Amino acid sequence: MNLYRCFLVIFLTFTSCTLLEVNCKSDSYKRKDVVVVGGGIAGMAAARRLLKEGNLAVKVLEAQKTRYGGRIWTYREGARGVRGVDVDIGASFLNTKAKNNSLIKMAEEFELDTASSGNLQIHFVEKNGEKKVYFGDNATDLYTEVFKLVIKALDSVKKEGVDRPVIDVMLEALDFTYETDEQKYDKNIVKAVITSLPVAVLHNFSSLLYRIENDFGWDKIVLDGMGALLDRIVAGSGTELPVKIELNKVVRNIKIDSDRKKVLIRTVDRKQIVADAVIVALPIGVLQNKNVIFEPDLPAKKKKALQDIGLGYNTKVVVGFDKAFWPKDVGTFNVFSELASYGFLQTWTNAYRLSGNPFLIGNIFSSEAKLWESKPKKLKELVIEVLSELFGAELVKAHEIKTFIHSNWSTDEFILGSVSYPKTGNTPEMWTALQEPICPYIYFAGAYTETVSHVDSLHGAYNSGVRAAEQYINRVCKKSKESKKKQKKQPKEDAKKVKKMKSSKGQKTKEEL
Known part of the structure; x- marks a missing residue:
């Protein structure tokens, strides 16, 4: 009978859909x-x-x-002779730590070339212009110290059960830690790292709902671009x-x-x-x-x-030079200074290491992203200033900027923001x-x-x-509706059973009498 029904459906629907499009398991064969x-x-x-x-x-x-x-946009029209990774002005990283990340599996099935984000180099620029640079194990150790402090702070909040912004909790923990113990790293450096974290610059991020482990693993890049x-x-x-x-x-x-x-x-x-x-x-x-x-x-x-729920802002800045003049083997540059602070142009991805093209990609997080999207000329000036802090003013000045692109996620009427998060x-x-x-x-x-x-x-x-x-x-x-009907019906059936039991008990009593 089921086979007959399937053949009938195929005959009736053949003019509007192919044999492969017929779902014989469906209760209704009308095309939706x-x-x-x-x-x-x-x-x-x-x-x-x-x-x-x-x-x-x-x-x-x-x-x-x-x-x-x-918010996936590989903007190849923005520059000639580029690879997708050079001009990804939207989403660009896949998380390798996420369980069953379907997108990583798809990238492999589609035979798309991918690469890791690479190693990290940290530049801490003091007010007097002096600079400290951390790389390799030193950079890893610095972030390890920061994350230990953050985890400790979050654990204390969970014990208290009172929700507060993550940034407040982390800075309180920092003050307490540096009052009681000697630390390996200068407090100002640790504070700079803490206040650069996305959860710190996003307004009112919930400390009770935040899980720091979910922010690890963003290190897979599609070389032809996420597009x-x-x-x-x-x-x-x-x-x-x-x-x-x-x-x-x-x-x-x-x-x-x-x-x-x-x-x-x-x-x-x-x-x-x-x-x-x-x-x-x-x-x-x-x-x-x-x-x-x-x-x-x-x-x-x-x-x-x-x-x-929280709505956050993020702007990407793509800068293409005539030649790569920065350390070519570094994956990511982090810079902490008076200007590059609280998520403003602090993180730079070295596209040259991935594509061989002289491109750097920076990020602006928080409400400042919305501000600078509408001021591209001034933004370009600030980009040059930050890159000068990173690599030296004379070196930056000696090279021409061929490409300057930035996203407009915060002001695009069909996007109006970049990320959601728990407040x-x-x-x-x-x-x-x-x-x-x-x-x-x-x-x-x-x-x-x-x-x-x-x-x-x-x-x-x-x-x-x-x-x-x-x-x-x-x-x-449909299942929800049936479940609700069943729930409504159940008390009535239970009442009938009780009534029947009482009636049965009453009859037994009479017989005994």
């Missing part, structure tokens, strides 16, 4: 339309997973006019269909039409798309800014979670609320729906897309 809103890696992961089911028509709506990818990995996901492999993407589709309204049992997606170009379900994979900044109107409004718990007072339940669908029509993906204990991650974003797709595929809404 699913729209993914947001073309970042979370949205692409969701689309790719949905397409594997075969009986779904899937398309992705992306607001950007010329590209997809969200190359995303392109492979979009294109598919083997017999997989490519993801259908529509650019320049700015979604402004998502409405549930209960009468038709459909969801309506409306764009600013006055078009409306009717679908059976939608996966919302928009950046957290866009949702916090309320750029999309939901009808009916989002549940109170979800709205509160979206507004209360003081947040609870794990907030992330549960973020993952819950609005049954059975709207599902949610994005790194901010996965991250509870640290700054969001690329693999977290990818996993969130897969999870949202599987929520739809596995009919979690």
Whole structure:
């Protein structure tokens, strides 16, 4: 009988889908339309997973006019003769310590060249201009001391059970430690390292929810750029269909039409798309800014979670010179000075070691990222000043800057931020609320729906897309509804059993009498 049904379905659907697209295991053979809103890696992961089911028509709506990818952007148009790693102005590192990191496995399957981030060199510039340089074991030992102090501070917070910003907890621990013991490193150097950490520069990062171990392992780089990995996901492999993407589709309204049992997606170009379900994979900044109107409004718990979690900023600066004049074998340069402090241009990746091209890539974390994105001329001046502190003013001045690019994640209207993170007072339940669908029509993906204990991650974003797709595929809404019905039905059945037992006991008593 099952075989007969499958042949019947194939015959009825042959004009609209191929034999491979028919899912004989499904309870319903009617082709469903699913729209993914947001073309970042979370949205692409969701689309790719949905397409594997075969009986779904899937398309992705992306607001950007010329590209997809969200905060993945390998900007090859920014310079000639470059490799992807030279111009990755978005996400660029994969975490090797993360359990079952699907993206690393994919990079291997797609035969993309990867490399480690390499060794570290630290430059500490004092106010009088004197410099101390740490590299090799000395650099490793310095960071080891810092992380020991941070772990000790976090343990004390967990014992107290009172949430406070990570930066406050770490600096208190630093003051206490240096009052009681002799230390291997100068207090000012240790403080400079502490205040450069992403969790320190992000406002109000929760010390109770932070897990320092999640911030280790960011040392795998895709040499052709992270965009190359995303392109492979979009294109598919083997017999997989490519993801259908529509650019320049700015979604402004998502409405549930209960009468038709459909969801309506409306764009600013006055078009409306009717679908059976939608996966919302928009950046957290866009949702916090309320750029999309939901009808009916989002549940109170979800709205509160979206507004209360932390939103951080990060700007990448790509500087290409006529020639590499810095130590070519160093992977990362860290600089601590009066100017390069609290996340401002303190970390520089040496692209030359990876590609052979004379490029350095710097980072600006925290609210200053938003400020300097709108002042490129002044930013360039400060970049030269920081690099002069690193390598010497005369050396920097002797070489011409051929390429100067910076990202605009904080001011891009379709991104409006860089990272999500847990703020003081947040609870794990907030992330549960973020993952819950609005049954059975709207599902949610994005790194901010996965991250509870640290700054969001690329693999977290990818996993969130897969999870949202599987929520739809596995009919979690239907199962949830059936479970609620069962829970409501159970007390009535229990009451009937008790009544029957009492009745039976009463009859027995009469017989005995």
